[in-house]
Structure formats: C-alpha cells, structure tokens
Amino acid sequence: MLEKMLNTKFAQWLDERTHVVQYVRFHLLDYPTPKNLNYWYAFGSIALVVLIIQVLSGVFLAMDYKPAAVPTGNGFSMAFDSIERIMREVNDGWLIRYMHAVGASAFFFVIYLHMARGMYYGSYKKPREFLWIMGVMILVIMQATVFFGYLLPWGQMSYWGATVITNIFGAIPGIGDWLLQLVRGGYGVGDPTLNRFFALHFLFPFILIAFVFWHVMALHVVHSNNPEGIEPSKKGIIPFHPYYTVKDLFGIGVFLIVYSWFVFFDPTGHGLIIETNNFNPADPLKTPPDITPVWYLTPWYEILRSVPNKLLGIVGMAFAYVCLFLMPWLDRSPVRSARYRPVYRTMLLVFFASIGVLGYCGHHEVTPELLLIGRIASLVYFAFFALLPFVHKFEKNRPLPEDI
Amino acid sequence: MKTWTMVMILLGWLAGSGAAMAGEGMPPLKPVQLSMDQKTLQHGAQVFTEVCMGCHSLRYVTWKHLMDYPEIGMTREQVDEMRGDAPLTAPIKTGLSEADARESYGVVPPDLTLIARAREGGGAYIYSLLLGFEHDPEGKVPDGNYNLYFPGHRIAMADPLGWLDHDEDEEQELKEQARAVASFLAYVGEPHQLERKALGRKVLIFLVVLTLIFWLLKREVWRDVH
Numbered sequence: 001m002l003e004k005m006l007n008t009k010f011a012q013w014l015d016e017r018t019h020v021v022q023y024v025r026f027h028l029l030d031y032p033t034p035k036n037l038n039y040w041y042a043f044g045s046i047a048l049v050v051l052i053i054q055v056l057s058g059v060f061l062a063m064d065y066k067p068a069a070v071p072t073g074n075g076f077s078m079a080f081d082s083i084e085r086i087m088r089e090v091n092d093g094w095l096i097r098y099m100h101a102v103g104a105s106a107f108f109f110v111i112y113l114h115m116a117r118g119m120y121y122g123s124y125k126k127p128r129e130f131l132w133i134m135g136v137m138i139l140v141i142m143q144a145t146v147f148f149g150y151l152l153p154w155g156q157m158s159y160w161g162a163t164v165i166t167n168i169f170g171a172i173p174g175i176g177d178w179l180l181q182l183v184r185g186g187y188g189v190g191d192p193t194l195n196r197f198f199a200l201h202f203l204f205p206f207i208l209i210a211f212v213f214w215h216v217m218a219l220h221v222v223h224s225n226n227p228e229g230i231e232p233s234k235k236g237i238i239p240f241h242p243y244y245t246v247k248d249l250f251g252i253g254v255f256l257i258v259y260s261w262f263v264f265f266d267p268t269g270h271g272l273i274i275e276t277n278n279f280n281p282a283d284p285l286k287t288p289p290d291i292t293p294v295w296y297l298t299p300w301y302e303i304l305r306s307v308p309n310k311l312l313g314i315v316g317m318a319f320a321y322v323c324l325f326l327m328p329w330l331d332r333s334p335v336r337s338a339r340y341r342p343v344y345r346t347m348l349l350v351f352f353a354s355i356g357v358l359g360y361c362g363h364h365e366v367t368p369e370l371l372l373i374g375r376i377a378s379l380v381y382f383a384f385f386a387l388l389p390f391v392h393k394f395e396k397n398r399p400l401p402e403d404i
Numbered sequence: 405m406k407t408w409t410m411v412m413i414l415l416g417w418l419a420g421s422g423a424a425m426a427g428e429g430m431p432p433l434k435p436v437q438l439s440m441d442q443k444t445l446q447h448g449a450q451v452f453t454e455v456c457m458g459c460h461s462l463r464y465v466t467w468k469h470l471m472d473y474p475e476i477g478m479t480r481e482q483v484d485e486m487r488g489d490a491p492l493t494a495p496i497k498t499g500l501s502e503a504d505a506r507e508s509y510g511v512v513p514p515d516l517t518l519i520a521r522a523r524e525g526g527g528a529y530i531y532s533l534l535l536g537f538e539h540d541p542e543g544k545v546p547d548g549n550y551n552l553y554f555p556g557h558r559i560a561m562a563d564p565l566g567w568l569d570h571d572e573d574e575e576q577e578l579k580e581q582a583r584a585v586a587s588f589l590a591y592v593g594e595p596h597q598l599e600r601k602a603l604g605r606k607v608l609i610f611l612v613v614l615t616l617i618f619w620l621l622k623r624e625v626w627r628d629v630h
Contacts, residue, residue, distance in 0.1 A: 035629055074502065074515050076463065084464050084518070087594070094596045095603075238629060246622045253615030260611055264604025271524075279522035279593075 042251025067198035108296035122336025155278035229336030298362030333392035448588025527590035
C-alpha cells in the first residue's frame with residue numbers, strides 16, 4: 001500500500017518539485033541498518049513519540065493556562081487556579097495535564113537510557129562525534145525547558161525551585177546581579193518571571209525539535225552503530241522498513257503500557273513526578289524545609305551542591321556537561337563496544353552508579369553523611385572522564401568478531 | 405545479561421529516592437480505610453459544613469458540585485439545607501474573614517480543597533490529625549492546641565471534633581466522623597480520580613492487546629533474518 005502511495009501521479013508530481021518520495025525512501029524505508037540492533041536501540045524512536053506527546057498535550061494545556069501570579073485570595077493565584085480549573089472543569093483536562101507531567105519524567109527516563117546505550121556501545125566515537133554532540137545539546141535544551149515548565153503551576157516547589165536555581169546566575173562575578181534581574185524580570189521571582197518562563201517554555205521545544213531534526217539527519221549520514229561496535233559487511237545490513245519499523249513499534253507499545261500505568265494509576269509518582277508540596281500555592285514568606293529539584297535534575301544539582309564554594313559549584317556543574325560534550329575525544333580506544341572492553345565496561349557501570357548516587361543525594365536534605373557521599377560520587381563522576389584518555393594504554397581488549 | 409545491570413542501577417535509584425520520601429521525625433500515621441461511596445462522602449460533606457466550614461473553605465468546590473459529582477450525589481434538598489442563602493454555584497466558603505482569623509488564631513486557616521494532595525500521607529494525615537489531640541507531655545502547649553501529628557506539635561486549630569477527653573462511648577462515632585471527612589477531602593482533592601482509574605483499566609487492556617499484535621508482527625517480519 002505504501003509502495004502504491006509513493007507511485008501515484010500526485011506523489012511523483014510532488015517528488016519532481018520537492019523530492020518528497022526520495023526523502024521518505026532515504027530516511028524511512030531504505031535507510032540501511034545493521035541487523036543486530038537490540039531493544040536498547042528502540043529508545044530513540046520512543047523519545048520521538050514522547051516529544052510528540054509533550055508538544056500536543058502542551059498546546060492544549062496552553063489554551064486553558066493563565067501565566068499570571070495575580071493573587072486571588074487566601075494565598076492562591078490566577079496561575080494556580082487555572083491549573084486546578086484544567087484538573088476539574090475542562091473536559092478531560094486532568095488527562096492532558098497528567099500526560100504532560102508524566103511525559104516530562106518519561107522523556108528524561110527514555111533519554112537517559114538512550115544515552116547510556118550510546119556510551120555502552122561506543123556510539124559517540126568517530127564518525128559519530130557530531131551525532132553525540134547534538135544529543136548532549138538536546139539534553140541541555142530539555143533540562144532548560146523542563147525547568148521553565150516547572151514554575152508554571154506556581155506552587156511552593158515551583159516558586160522555591162526557581163528561586164534557588166536562578167540564584168545560580170547571581171553568583172557569576174561581575175554580571176551576576178544584572179543577569180539575575182534579566183532572568184527574573186525583577187529582584188525576586190514574581191509575575192514577570194512567570195510570564196517570561198511561560199514564553200520560554202513555549203519557545204524552547206521548537207529549538208529542541210530543530211536539534212532533534214539535526215540529530216536524525218546526522219544519524220542518517222553516519223548510520224547506526226551496533227552492539228558489536230564494528231563495521232558490518234553488506235550481509236549484515238537490512239533496510240529500516242519493515243524490520244525496524246515493526247521492532248520499534250513493539251518497543252513503543254511496551255513503553256506506552258508503562259507510561260499509561262503512571263498516567264492513570266500513579267500520576268504524581270508518589271511525589272517524584274509531581275511533588276506533594278507543589279499542591280500548596282507559592283508562598284514567598286514560607287521557605288520549605290527542603291528544596292530539591294525533580295529527580296531528573298538532581299544528579300547535576302548534587303554536583304553543584306557538593307562544592308563548598310558557590311561559584312566553583314557552578315563551574316563544577318558546567319564542567320560536568322563539558323565532559324559529556326568532550327567524550328568522543330577523551331576516549332582514545334579504537335574499540336567501540338564495551339562488550340570487548342573489560343576495563344571501560346567496569347568504569348562505565350561505576351560511572352552510571354555514581355549518577356544514581358548523585359541523584360539520590362540531590363533529592364534529599366543535606367546531612368553530613370549525604371554531603372560526604374555526594375562528594376565521593378562527584379569525584380567518581382569526574383574520575384571517569386579523567387581516566388578515559390589513558391584506559392586504552394593498559395586495557396586488553398577481547399578479540400573482535402569478523403562480522404555482526 | 406550485562407545490560408540488565410544498567411537497568412537495575414537506574415531502577416534502584418528511583419526506588420531508593422521514593423522510599424526515603426516518607427516523613428521523618430514524626431510518629432507513623434494512624435491506619436485508616438478511606439471510602440469513596442456516597443454514604444461516606446455525604447457524611448463527610450455534612451461534617452465539613454457543620455464543623456470545618458467554621459474556619460475553612462473549599463475554593464474549587466461549589467455547592468452544586470455536591471449534586472453534580474456522581475460519587476457524592478446529594479439531592480437538591482440536602483444541599484439547600486446545608487448552603488443556607490449562599491448561591492448554588494458559589495464555592496463552599498467559610499464565614500470567617502481573613503482579618504478575623506488573623507486576630508483570633510494568628511493565622512489564616514488554609515483552604516482545604518487540595519489539603520489531601522498537599523500533605524504527605526494524604527487522607528491518613530487528615531484522619532490522624534483530627535484524632536491526634538493530646539495533653540502536652542511537657543505541659544507547655546495548652547490543651548486543644550497540642551497535636552501529635554502536626555509539625556512542631558503546636559497547632560492553631562483547636563480540637564474540632566472534641567477528641568481530647570472524649571467518653572469511651574463517643575470514640576467510634578468520632579473515628580467515623582474523622583474517616584468521613586478524610587475521605588471527603590481526599591475525594592474533592594481530585595474529583596476525577598475514580599474516572600481516571602476506570603479509564604486507565606480500559607486503556608491498559610487496549611495497549612496490551614495492541615502491543616501483543618506488534619510483537620507477533622515483529623516475529624513474523626523478522627523470521628527470515630539470521
């Protein structure tokens with residue numbers, strides 16, 4: 001049926017003028033893929049599905065949301081009221097809002113697994129450096145987008161989270177005060193902050209989509225890596241359609257089951273997806289006992305918090321991202337996949353564990369023990385990147401297979 | 405097998421951060437079985453308007469909602485009796501002004517629409533708080549303002565159900581009142597929660613069938629790849 005559609009007179013007419021049939025063939029149908037990609041490779045397609053869910057649900061939420069911190073009595077505001085109106089009065093508003101809130105957490109869960117897979121099989125290495133850099137850019141843009149979005153309900157955690165994070169800008173020497181006021185639209189987080197964060201929360205997904213587009217374009221130039229990390233022969237190549245369209249569809253189906261379970265049966269994720277304290281309206285006079293970001297931002301927040309000096313903490317956090325960007329050049333081993341790199345594999349698993357520990361610490365109130373654990377985990381995080389350039393000198397690779 | 409290690413690390417992190425979210429430094433909440441049936445919710449609505457409404461409002465719940473929400477399903481006569489001369493489409497609002505509240509209690513009593521969602525423990529917290537009034541073991545906080553479950557133990561709300569020094573034969577009735585109010589507040593915190601779960605069951609069944617078809621399709625298409 002697809003073949004018939006591409007051969008209609010109309011499709012041919014369009015193709016002669018804008019190459020649409022050629023694009024579909026090149027990017028969706030004939031795109032050559034290694035035959036040994038496992039289910040870890042489905043997370044890219046799944047992330048695209050989540051992006052579409054977020055854009056659609058977000059547009060519908062924006063139709064009923066009011067970005068105004070104007071007080072409406074007893075500590076409530078227009079923004080908070082409009083969210084509750086969506087939850088109670090708008091037809092299926094509760095469903096759209098939960099899809100969006102759970103979607104944010106799902107997006108990060110999927111992207112983190114997608115990145116972990118790339119690191120495990122060495123997909124960041126030549127010739128895929130640019131593909132990897134676009135991927136890390138996508139992560140940074142996602143984190144900015146979600147940070148703007150979390151202010152919008154104007155609850156306690158929205159307000160205080162935004163206050164703590166924007167404070168980071170104030171610590172930059174020289175331009176700190178000027179930058180802080182620019183970001184907030186005033187001295188404190190207030191109505192102007194909410195207005196600009198809403199505008200930026202709407203804008204950033206467009207930038208995100210542009211980078212996703214570039215990421216996919218780059219992939220289709222250098223083609224997918226595979227779990228063996230070697231260049232496949234002609235025998236090992238199959239077209240994307242129908243093989244990976246159906247394999248990804250199955251992956252997407254499994255994802256949607258898990259996602260829907262949260263949307264319908266645990267939409268707040270026991271306080272991990274929507275924090276309990278965010279059901280209290282923002283109160284600038286009442287600082288919550290522990291202000292922590294939502295789980296997907298906590299590892300980076302914990303690196304920031306581990307450093308005793310605020311400015312150095314910011315440098316440390318920025319450096320954590322820089323390390324990710326530099327990964328293709330830090331790793332000098334000619335072998336890609338961790339399947340054949342015993343030392344790298346162990347290091348990588350310890351690195352993943354350090355991110356887990358950082359995330360755990362960043363989610364909790366600081367205690368002396370947690371501070372120490374957080375610092376050790378931060379050191380492990382950076383030690384991984386510091387050791388990367390030297391591993392290949394003493395690592396004895398397992399023999400690589402002839403073909404996939 | 406190796407890849408599973410990665411999944412386990414991530415899942416362990418999620419589970420760990422979830423478990424440690426539970427409250428620290430407070431006594432465990434009293435166990436309670438909330439119900440979302442008409443009898444309990446109507447009883448809860450009645451206790452709310454007779455007791456809680458003296459100081460607290462439900463800004464997102466109108467009198468009409470008590471008739472329109474099918475899980476509550478009150479009759480027009482029942483609602484008319486409760487609302488007095490307040491308009492049917494007006495929110496359920498206390499007669500206590502913010503200024504008077506500040507003068508009498510030192511604080512403005514919080515709106516209770518979302519209270520079950522905004523406190524760790526939800527309905528169980530409300531139930532425990534209402535039945536948590538005791539004599540201060542150190543004798544510093546006056547009777548009626550000492551509450552076992554309130555952070556810091558000093559609460560401005562003075563024992564609304566009369567739990568302190570209650571008679572033995574009142575106990576069952578007070579517990580039932582607290583349970584009804586806790587259920588009612590847990591319900592109005594998210595009035596679509598039963599609809600959500602009912603729809604969720606259908607969606608999940610649909611997705612499981614769809615995914616099964618995708619799996620069969622995948623198996624069929626991949627049959628010739630070695």
